[in-house]
Amino acid sequence: MTDMTSRERVLKLFAREPVDTMPCFSGQGMVTVPAIDSVGIPFPQIHLTAENMAESAIKSMEMFDFDAAVVPYDMCTIPEAFGLGVSIYENAEGILFPTIPKKWPSPDEVVIPEDYLERARMPVVDGAIKLLKEKIGTTHAIGTWILGPFTLAGQLVELDVLMKMAYKEKAKVEALLDKIVDLTIDLGRHYREIGADFVSLREMGTGADLISPKMFKKLIQPRLRKIFEAWDSPKILHICGSTDLIIELMNDCGAEVISVDHKNTLSESRSKIGNDILLFGDYDGFNLPSKASGEEIQEAIKKCIDSGVDAVWPGCDIWPDVKSENMQAINNAIKEFGRVSTPAVGRL
């Protein structure tokens, strides 16, 4: 191993410059229970203050030798800032992520407050990114994510209503998506300005197990293109679920990284999109860190690399209640098997 810092490793990977080995990180949530237990922060509290969010991210990163820290952990920060409220489940047993308790009945009723960045937990996320920058910004990469326009729209209006209206009252859905696109462009730039090294766009409501490739092409793709044209590199598009049917469309959105989950047939995807783009994926973020044996972990990570990814990362949020030995074994395997060149990135 060279003296390359974790941050350099991640940034060079994104720039498709040679690295010593594959970095261990994610574009989704990667907070872990062993980490938050060690610092005594209960799970519901990690979402509520900048200090808790940053500390839980740093501890999770340090405990398992991740090359990056990622915040936030839940999908409700923006809808909550729009005034929809949030359920935190403070007294529930076990791990429950925040949810939005009520939504607007129709896309044309959605109101986006001009000062949404000042509302609810948006300042908490800003504060956490700034704290990460201050505490680990020279050594480790800092990641964040934003839901893609259709997925975020599904947090504002019931997804079934949205899907049917995308057929029957398309103009109303398009108008909402366009508003969200503008917001996403600004928010992504804002997160980069305050310290994030990368912003992952998570458009998981648009896989082919939900909407047709035709709808993806007409309704989603032009809007993703607009966002990626406006954002600086690195430009990361993550879609989980069924992506085999839309992988070429994903490749034509202007992203520099395509991220998929374990339902994707990686080797076929790589041959469809070629070697001129970064492909990330796609271990099962629940089974591997929580349930798998050491042998299964080695096999799964090797399979990801053999199938042509440039970074092995989870296909969704890592289920927080990991077994420490599993999480460490995953990252050890990535570093060990990741010493060889990948389709889009060479090695030192």
Place this chain on the structure above:
Amino acid sequence: MGKEELREELLKQLHEGVVEFEEDQVKEAAQRVLDEGLNVYDAVMNGLAAGMQEVGELYDQHEYFVPELLMAADALYVGLDILRPHIKMEDLGDKPKGQVVIGTVQGDVHDIGKNIIKMMFDVAGFTVHDLGRDVPLEKFVEEQLNTDSEIVALSAMMTTTMMGMEKVIKMIKEKNPNVAIMLGGAPVTSDTADLFGADGYAESAGNAVQEAIKMIGRLREMQAK
């Protein structure tokens, strides 16, 4: 038009109305079934449910996706709401039916898959106890005990919520080991279902639809015998 010819025509209208999301067509045909005194259960199973069976096949062939399923479901419910109050107990005879408790586990507010599966149980003649979404885990246990339902169907759309399923299964099986528990939702795999001790599993909303449609297909085959 003879009675059999009329029956065929109305079944076709119900079937096509579901497949093509034509709610008005379904409404009109369902009302005519009642007006003409035709067998209501026949209209539900061989018109509406047969239409939904084709929708499932189109989904399987990647011709239809979830928005199309949802629109077909709306059309189906238009017909079902008109016809179901008029189904006679003797029409049902000894055909398989039962009770199911269904809901989305606490922490998960996504209910598309759950609602589609609920519809299939509705069509199949089950009594459905729908607990909604974001349901506290103990509520599933209480409802199963209160209704003595044979099936509990649990849905989760996110990895981050599916762990609740394991707890519910343990809680229910402790009280009543004979209950059949079905799991569904995008993050659930057959391994997970086995691990959690479930009796049945559907990989995703679409797959669950397929399973439910197969169930209805079997029901219709049994009827035809």
